[in-house]
Structure formats: C-alpha cells, structure tokens
Amino acid sequence: MSETAVPLPAPVFDPARVRSAVEERLTTFLDAKAQLAAAQGFPAEVTDVLQDLILGDGKRIRPVLCVAGWRAAGGCGDEGPVLRVAASLEMFHAFALVHDDVMDRSATRRGRPSAHEAIAARHVGRPDAARLGMDAAVLLGDLALAWSDELFHAARLGPDQLAAATAVLDGMRTELMYGQYLDLLATGRPSADVDAALRIARFKSAKYTVERPLQLGAVLAGADVGVRTALSAFGLPLGEAFQLRDDLLGAFGDPSETGKPAAEDLREGKHTALLARALRRATGTERDLLTGYSQGVPPGPAEVVRIRAVLEGTGARAEVEVMIEERRRQALRVLEEAGLPPAAGAILRAAASTLIGPAR
Incomplete structure (x- = not known):
C-alpha cells in the first residue's frame, strides 16, 4: 500500500543566515583577489581597504531583500546562484558608498574612516596625501563596480x-x-x-x-x-x-x-x-x-x-x-x-x- 507523499514545508526565511552566506562568498572572493594582487605585485592597500569596508558591519539590506524577493516569488532549491547575485549587489553598494563619500567629503563610514581617508592615512608622509586619497578612492570604487559584474556573472544564470x-x-x-x-x-x-x-x-x-x-x-x-x-x-x-x-x-x-x-x-x-x-x-x-x-x-x-x-x-x-x-x-x-x-x-x-x- 503506497502512501501519499506530503510536500515538505519551505524553510523559514532567515535574514541572518542570508547575511552569513553572502559574507562567506564576499570573503572568499576578496581573499582570492588579495592573493592575485600579491602575486602580481599590486599594492595590498587596495584589497585591504575594500575588505575593511565590505566586510565590516554592513547590514546587507540589498542582498537580504534580493533573496527575500526570490523566496517570495516561489524560488526554491539551490540557493547558490541567487546568493552570488545577492553578493554582487553588496559589491555594487561598496562602489556607491566609496564614490558617495568622495562627493560628500565624508570622513567616516560605518564608524570607521571612509575609503579616501583610509588611503590617505597610509600615505601620511606625502604632502598630497589627501588628494591621493580622493583620487585613489575613485579608482577603488571603479574596481568595486567591475568586481560586482564579475560576481554577477559567476552566478552562471x-x-x-x-x-x-x-x-x-x-x-x-x-x-x-x-x-x-x-x-x-x-x-x-x-x-x-x-x-x-x-x-x-x-x-x-x-x-x-x-x-x-x-x-x-x-x-x-x-x-x-x-x-x-x-x-x-x-x-x-x-x-x-x-x-x-x-x-x-x-x-x-x-x-x-x-x-x-x-x-x-x-x-x-x-x-x-x-x-x-x-x-x-x-x-x-x-x-x-x-x-x-x-x-x-x-x-x-x-x-x-x-x-x-x-x-x-x-x-x-x-x-x-x-x-x-x-x-x-x-x-x-x-x-x-x-x-x-x-x-x-x-x-x-x-x-x-x-x-x-x-x-x-
């Protein structure tokens, strides 16, 4: 005698779990970029500053809402692709924050030095350190924008x-x-x-x-x-x-x-x-x-x-x-x-x- 299969309920949506999963992907991605930069002799401060910004106390609002939208629309099964897309949103957000702080001349972000201030502090002996920080932050934001595309395409949709x-x-x-x-x-x-x-x-x-x-x-x-x-x-x-x-x-x-x-x-x-x-x-x-x-x-x-x-x-x-x-x-x-x-x-x-x- 066969029994009728009872569908399993969808797992409870847990924003904390989504944040953790997105952070894991961002950490892995940025670690790989830091290793590649070291192998090519590029300045370590680029990935250091981005890691401090992206992995430091962000609320991950956009990634969480991206996964919420997926779940609300009936998404189920393998979360890997949607989590990679969600991580790309957080990388894009880093681009926006870095450029926003340059435009607003903001000294802090999330209670820490903003990207241009953090870069300037690494070159405090230079008379043009402040200008260097601003200019370098523009490039840093551009890099975060490019990397957001890279994360998005890594989802292999x-x-x-x-x-x-x-x-x-x-x-x-x-x-x-x-x-x-x-x-x-x-x-x-x-x-x-x-x-x-x-x-x-x-x-x-x-x-x-x-x-x-x-x-x-x-x-x-x-x-x-x-x-x-x-x-x-x-x-x-x-x-x-x-x-x-x-x-x-x-x-x-x-x-x-x-x-x-x-x-x-x-x-x-x-x-x-x-x-x-x-x-x-x-x-x-x-x-x-x-x-x-x-x-x-x-x-x-x-x-x-x-x-x-x-x-x-x-x-x-x-x-x-x-x-x-x-x-x-x-x-x-x-x-x-x-x-x-x-x-x-x-x-x-x-x-x-x-x-x-x-x-x-």
Whole structure:
C-alpha cells in the first residue's frame, strides 16, 4: 500500500543566515583577489581597504531583500546562484558608498574612516596625501563596480534568467546615478520643497535599496508580471519610508550607533524631507540655524542640540514619522491585495519591520 507523499514545508526565511552566506562568498572572493594582487605585485592597500569596508558591519539590506524577493516569488532549491547575485549587489553598494563619500567629503563610514581617508592615512608622509586619497578612492570604487559584474556573472544564470536580471540591474544602476546627480544639484540649496526631496530619495535610495533588489530576486525565480508589479508597489513606498527613517537617524541618532557625525546631512547641505518640512515653518533665526552649515563647517554639540530643538519645535520630526507610517500602511496594503502566498506575505512583512522598525 503506497502512501501519499506530503510536500515538505519551505524553510523559514532567515535574514541572518542570508547575511552569513553572502559574507562567506564576499570573503572568499576578496581573499582570492588579495592573493592575485600579491602575486602580481599590486599594492595590498587596495584589497585591504575594500575588505575593511565590505566586510565590516554592513547590514546587507540589498542582498537580504534580493533573496527575500526570490523566496517570495516561489524560488526554491539551490540557493547558490541567487546568493552570488545577492553578493554582487553588496559589491555594487561598496562602489556607491566609496564614490558617495568622495562627493560628500565624508570622513567616516560605518564608524570607521571612509575609503579616501583610509588611503590617505597610509600615505601620511606625502604632502598630497589627501588628494591621493580622493583620487585613489575613485579608482577603488571603479574596481568595486567591475568586481560586482564579475560576481554577477559567476552566478552562471540561464539565458532567460540572465536577460531578466540584467534588465533589472541596468535600470537600478541608471536610477541610482540620476538620483545621485539630483542630490548633487540640490546640495547646498536646501528649500521647503518636500516633493523635490522625496524625488531625490526615491531614485537615490528607495528604488536602489528596496524595490530593485526585490525585483531582482523575483526575476531569478521566474516571477510573472503580476508578482513583479506587486513587489514594485510594495517596495517603493517601503524604500521611501526607509530613507525617511534614515533622515531621522541622521538628525537624532547616536553617532556611535549610526556611524555618522551628528547632523551630517545639515553639514553637507542635503535637501531632505525632514529639513524641507522644518523650513516650511522655521522663523528667520531658525532658518539660519538649519541652513548655516552647508559649507562644510560641522555644527558643534551645542548647535546640534539647537538644531534638534528646531526640528522638533516646527513639527518636522513628527510629520516625517507620519510620512513613514503612511508608506508602511501603503506597502502592507499591497500585500493584502496582491494575492501572494501566505509565506511570501510573511517574508515581506518581516522585511518591512526590519527596515523601518515596528509600527508606532
């Protein structure tokens, strides 16, 4: 008498396991690059600095969401290819961070010296060490970009997977570059235009951080148009909420936890939704305080306290919290209406909570 086979349940999606698996692949890849550089007599500092940046305390948000998108779209079986693609996203992110820090003249990243500062420190005896650090960091970022392609192609995707994944990556990269360009144009010219700030956040962060990684994982699983559309409708508002939360952390977070100086966005003259909201109601002296540090002179501890008081007093902080919750509800409403399997919905709800915290 034969027994009916009972399908095994899909394994529980574990972001920590995904992070660990991605880090293993990145470590193996960078170790091999370091050995090759040594064999060819290339400077060890190139791979040293990239290893410190990539393997040091990253949250692996994009790789985790890539695998989440794959699982949510029904991906199962061998995770090797999707994990290699996910690792390529983290390498691409390293490229973006290195160049972003050069453009912003940021001294730190994740609580450590940024890439250009780390390189300059290795040549402290040279009178042009600072310039060398900036120039070398551009090359370092370019190398990370090239290596992200190498990791992607090492996944050895099938023809259909490769075509679909490449289309998503091409869109993501183009959007990020335009988002960065919009950010450059607005830097040093903060205003009360919330829509403009959100447009920058959408292309520089929301699509790149959440929407596109989810879509990338989904196409690797062979997702149909309906699933891809649902993931996009879920990911975009969630990505905007993530950036709005990051804006709040930049202004009110503890530098020892965020890895960034207090009020760094104000020092850099960034046009954020938080600042735009505050400028709508700020008085003359308050406006001067909010916009007075955009020439690169960092506010001191006393000024940071005053800035935070203005952001609170104008209602900007509370309004941004409302914007975050509106986008959270929008994203979760998509899950309710999309008709995705319950397991997929559970994965994506967990992703939402991880990115922007529990509902308030």
